[in-house]
Amino acid sequence: MTHKSDISATSGEEKSFPGRKIIGRELEPGGRLPGDRSLIAHLFRRAAFGATPAVLKYYAARSYGAAVEDLVRGKSIAGAPPSFDQTLDPVNDLVFNVGTRNPFSVPSLDQIQTTWVERMVTTTVPLVERMTLFLHNHWATAYRPGDSVDTPELQTQNNVFRDNALGNWSTLCHSMIEDVALSCWLNNNVNVKAHPNENLAREFMELFTLGPGNYTETDVREAARALTGYRFAYNLQGTDPVNEAMGPRYVMIFDPTQHDDGDISIFGSQAAPMMPHQFVDLALSQAAAPMFLARKLAQTFVTPDPSPDFVGRIAASLTANKWELAPALRTIFSSFEFRSEAARSAVVRSPTEYMIGILRALNRTSSDDYSVALYWMNHAGQELYNPPNVGGWPKNMGWLGAGGVLARYNAGVTFADRHVRSTTLPGQTRLRSTTPQGWGEIFGITNLAQATVDAMNGYLNDPTASTDQNVTDAAMITLVLASPDYMLA
Amino acid sequence: MMNRREFLKAATLASAAPLWVRFSATAAEAATEVPIPDRLLLVVYLGGGNDGLNTVVPYQDSAYTKARPTVGLRAADVNSLGGGLGLHKALARVYSLWTSPTHQLAIVQNVGYPNPNYSHFESTYIWETGSATGRYHTGWLGRYLDATDATSPGPVRAIAVGMDALPRTLIGQDGNGVALTSLSDFSFADRPSNGYTDTALRHRAFDALGAGAPDDGSLRSQVLQAEDGTVRAIAAISGATAKTKTNLTDAQTVAAMFAAKVGTEIGFIEVGGFDTHTDEKAFQAQGLQAVDKAIGEFFDAAKTYGIADRVTVMTFTDFGRRVGENANVGTDHGSSGPLLVMGPNVNGGIYGNRPDLSPSALQDGNLVPAINMASVYSSIISQAFHTDPVPILGDYPTIPLIR
Numbered sequence: 001m002t003h004k005s006d007i008s009a010t011s012g013e014e015k016s017f018p019g020r021k022i023i024g025r026e027l028e029p030g031g032r033l034p035g036d037r038s039l040i041a042h043l044f045r046r047a048a049f050g051a052t053p054a055v056l057k058y059y060a061a062r063s064y065g066a067a068v069e070d071l072v073r074g075k076s077i078a079g080a081p082p083s084f085d086q087t088l089d090p091v092n093d094l095v096f097n098v099g100t101r102n103p104f105s106v107p108s109l110d111q112i113q114t115t116w117v118e119r120m121v122t123t124t125v126p127l128v129e130r131m132t133l134f135l136h137n138h139w140a141t142a143y144r145p146g147d148s149v150d151t152p153e154l155q156t157q158n159n160v161f162r163d164n165a166l167g168n169w170s171t172l173c174h175s176m177i178e179d180v181a182l183s184c185w186l187n188n189n190v191n192v193k194a195h196p197n198e199n200l201a202r203e204f205m206e207l208f209t210l211g212p213g214n215y216t217e218t219d220v221r222e223a224a225r226a227l228t229g230y231r232f233a234y235n236l237q238g239t240d241p242v243n244e245a246m247g248p249r250y251v252m253i254f255d256p257t258q259h260d261d262g263d264i265s266i267f268g269s270q271a272a273p274m275m276p277h278q279f280v281d282l283a284l285s286q287a288a289a290p291m292f293l294a295r296k297l298a299q300t301f302v303t304p305d306p307s308p309d310f311v312g313r314i315a316a317s318l319t320a321n322k323w324e325l326a327p328a329l330r331t332i333f334s335s336f337e338f339r340s341e342a343a344r345s346a347v348v349r350s351p352t353e354y355m356i357g358i359l360r361a362l363n364r365t366s367s368d369d370y371s372v373a374l375y376w377m378n379h380a381g382q383e384l385y386n387p388p389n390v391g392g393w394p395k396n397m398g399w400l401g402a403g404g405v406l407a408r409y410n411a412g413v414t415f416a417d418r419h420v421r422s423t424t425l426p427g428q429t430r431l432r433s434t435t436p437q438g439w440g441e442i443f444g445i446t447n448l449a450q451a452t453v454d455a456m457n458g459y460l461n462d463p464t465a466s467t468d469q470n471v472t473d474a475a476m477i478t479l480v481l482a483s484p485d486y487m488l489a
Numbered sequence: 490m491m492n493r494r495e496f497l498k499a500a501t502l503a504s505a506a507p508l509w510v511r512f513s514a515t516a517a518e519a520a521t522e523v524p525i526p527d528r529l530l531l532v533v534y535l536g537g538g539n540d541g542l543n544t545v546v547p548y549q550d551s552a553y554t555k556a557r558p559t560v561g562l563r564a565a566d567v568n569s570l571g572g573g574l575g576l577h578k579a580l581a582r583v584y585s586l587w588t589s590p591t592h593q594l595a596i597v598q599n600v601g602y603p604n605p606n607y608s609h610f611e612s613t614y615i616w617e618t619g620s621a622t623g624r625y626h627t628g629w630l631g632r633y634l635d636a637t638d639a640t641s642p643g644p645v646r647a648i649a650v651g652m653d654a655l656p657r658t659l660i661g662q663d664g665n666g667v668a669l670t671s672l673s674d675f676s677f678a679d680r681p682s683n684g685y686t687d688t689a690l691r692h693r694a695f696d697a698l699g700a701g702a703p704d705d706g707s708l709r710s711q712v713l714q715a716e717d718g719t720v721r722a723i724a725a726i727s728g729a730t731a732k733t734k735t736n737l738t739d740a741q742t743v744a745a746m747f748a749a750k751v752g753t754e755i756g757f758i759e760v761g762g763f764d765t766h767t768d769e770k771a772f773q774a775q776g777l778q779a780v781d782k783a784i785g786e787f788f789d790a791a792k793t794y795g796i797a798d799r800v801t802v803m804t805f806t807d808f809g810r811r812v813g814e815n816a817n818v819g820t821d822h823g824s825s826g827p828l829l830v831m832g833p834n835v836n837g838g839i840y841g842n843r844p845d846l847s848p849s850a851l852q853d854g855n856l857v858p859a860i861n862m863a864s865v866y867s868s869i870i871s872q873a874f875h876t877d878p879v880p881i882l883g884d885y886p887t888i889p890l891i892r
Binding site (some may be wrong): 142199346383388406449458459462466471478 | 614625662690693697712
């Protein structure tokens with residue numbers, strides 16, 4: 001099997017595939033034909049927290065391939081609402097501006113959560129934030145302030161995720177073994193020659209790079225030895241009293257005297273000494289490594305059960321491009337599998353995607369909106385920076401216990417009300433639609449299920465329906481958000 | 490084996506009701522809920538680190554009186570448990586379980602974990618996960634719920650009352666627990682009492698979202714079923730609690746949920762105020778009184794609901810406190826402490842050895858824990874819930890706490 005079923009707007013390569021039903025209009029070389037609105041909406045639901053009507057209109061007039069390119073290249077998506085701003089400084093984060101090195105004076109968890117929610121809501125490069133969320137779930141590190149997994153460390157880690165979101169997996173893996181939050185969370189800061197601690201070594205192979213069955217217990221013990229010698233220290237460098245851009249509170253220090261410099265053998269490769277970064281390279285050189293990441297990306301962005309062939313093509317892209325993530329994402333979004341009918345509505349939105357989609361659609365960008373969104377995200381089971389364990393959050397139906405469903409419904413009710421009660425500037429009109437389908441489009445859904453349309457029309461056509469437009473608008477928003485159409489991405 | 494959703498589906502089909510009943514569920518349809526589980530567990534978390542030595546008090550131990558000249562309790566402050574031990578007098582209702590002919594109070598002494606951590610967050614995390622080694626990050630009861638998900642039906646298997654978010658103890662991978670600040674919290678926000686004039690119409694339309702949906706196992710049909718289960722849970726709870734008084738306390742709410750026939754078998758409440766660095770005697774008495782009141786309310790409500798023979802209550806806290814008092818008539822963060830298990834199925838008595846308070850037996854002024862918390866948890870899992878605790882906690886010896 002080759003990559004030829006994939007559309008690539010850059011290569012301009014497109015071949016027909018007899019016997020395979022391609023959904024949506026085929027793209028011409030270069031992707032110049034107008035795009036399939038339903039396919040573009042599908043892409044944005046998965047990769048970008050949903051499309052606004054303006055975004056849909058823009059890319060429908062151009063092409064699906066153009067939308068994929070803008071997303072995977074991290075270019076500002078066109079047609080974004082004017083209120084979306086790019087004023088967030090990607091370098092100077094909240095944490096960097098605290099203005100003090102006092103370790104007891106750090107932002108609250110709520111502050112760094114709000115910062116990230118604002119980024120996700122207002123970003124014009126949404127795949128960067130979506131991938132940052134993917135990486136947070138993948139390298140799942142939770143707030144444990146007593147153990148130096150505090151807000152500055154989590155924000156620093158989050159910035160590393162964002163910097164590498166469309167970057168290089170190998171670079172990220174090398175960064176993560178020196179990440180203070182992850183190291184403390186998995187006890188690598190106390191992994192020393194005399195008392196090796198296996199926690200990071202094991203999870204690095206099991207959960208982060210290879211998956212179970214692709215290493216031995218001996219590899220774990222030996223890798224733990226290879227990872228000895230790190231501890232974190234107060235960051236004494238890089239202070240800038242003028243702009244207070246100070247860098248992280250702690251930095252990792254490699255102490256050779258605490259590193260086990262004896263003979264270490266991992267995956268059958270021996271070295272003395274075996275340095276931590278050599279172990280990372282060895283892990284990434286395993287055949288399982290690209291397959292492992294490819295499968296997780298496919299499960300996240302396409303379908304819970306991707307075919308081995310599809311996973312293999314994504315893995316091949318990772319290998320051919322030396323772990324660059326953007327080409328792999330291009331392979332995914334251009335693939336037959338992603339565009340197929342089977343991939344539509346095939347994953348459940350996480351609470352974060354659910355809430356961010358609402359805020360982006362309704363243009364809700366006040367700090368109060370972010371705070372209410374965080375409240376409902378927590379109730380729906382996803383507190384940012386506090387995953388339940390190192391394996392990350394639930395997925396798909398795992399989100400939809402009674403509490404999760406109820407939190408989503410009530411979040412929809414809440415934001416429907418906030419929308420219809422919001423004041424509008426003179427000359428502005430509030431975002432609304434007169435049809436169920438129009439309401440669906442506001443939330444990035446171009447093809448509401450007939451049952452959903454019928455249920456909404458049933459409300460509107462009921463003789464007891466209110467004549468107050470705000471009442472019916474709020475009900476329409478609530479119904480769209482409670483429908484399987486919006487619960488699923 | 491059926492999972493919960495399959496159970497709901499089967500229950501619905503068996504009653505020949507339409508697959509999507511949702512808000513149109515009649516009382517009879519809502520009664521397709523599940524039987525009340527045989528064993529019901531209330532976990533009471535004493536937030537802040539309750540002083541175990543001033544709860545189960547070795548008031549005749551000279552090492553105790555010496556270490557605590559002002560904070561220490563005397564004979565008049567306790568109810569005797571025999572053998573020189575006394576229970577803090579604020580725990581009067583709890584003490585009545587001890588003196589009852591059926592001996593319904595078990596005290597496990599000196600419970601903790603190796604290498605005690607003195608941070609509230611870290612130590613509570615260890616207690617809630619049941620793992621001192623970082624092996625687990627989900628809650629010990631969350632893992633029990635995960636392990637039994639396939640065989641134990643019910644849309645709300647665990648409930649934390651009085652809190653915004655689930656305590657880690659109840660967090661598993663399968664979303665079995667629900668946190669709520671009050672029962673009225675567990676309801677749709679667009680109800681008439683919140684000022685909505687179109688509730689019925691909205692909810693009919695919400696019903697209709699699932700109209701004619703094929704039960705084809707697709708993700709779409711699974712979402713509709715999950716919504717259906719949520720509506721049933723809400724309907725069942727509101728039906729069951731409509732008869733109860735409003736303004737239930739947290740403990741009474743747990744009892745109401747146990748009786749609501751939605752499969753709830755675990756409740757969790759918190760009583761705070763135990764971080765007694767200063768003026769310990771007054772603050773701890775206040776806290777323990779609140780605990781005693783909650784436990785009493787719970788047992789009383791269980792009796793009212795006819796579930797008294799199924800309930801067990803257990804306590805836990807962040808950590809015990811330092812043996813020696815500090816300069817502020819209080820105590821600082823310590824290590825192990827006693828854990829109370831109560832109820833009609835409990836083998837009453839005192840388990841484990843009394844901690845040795847002589848200075849040479851202490852580590853950095855703290856007790857050396859003797860019984861691992863995971864042993865107590867394993868006992869609860871195997872004896873109350875008849876489930877193998879090893880996959881949930883690891884292999885720990887059990888204590889015959891429950892019959």
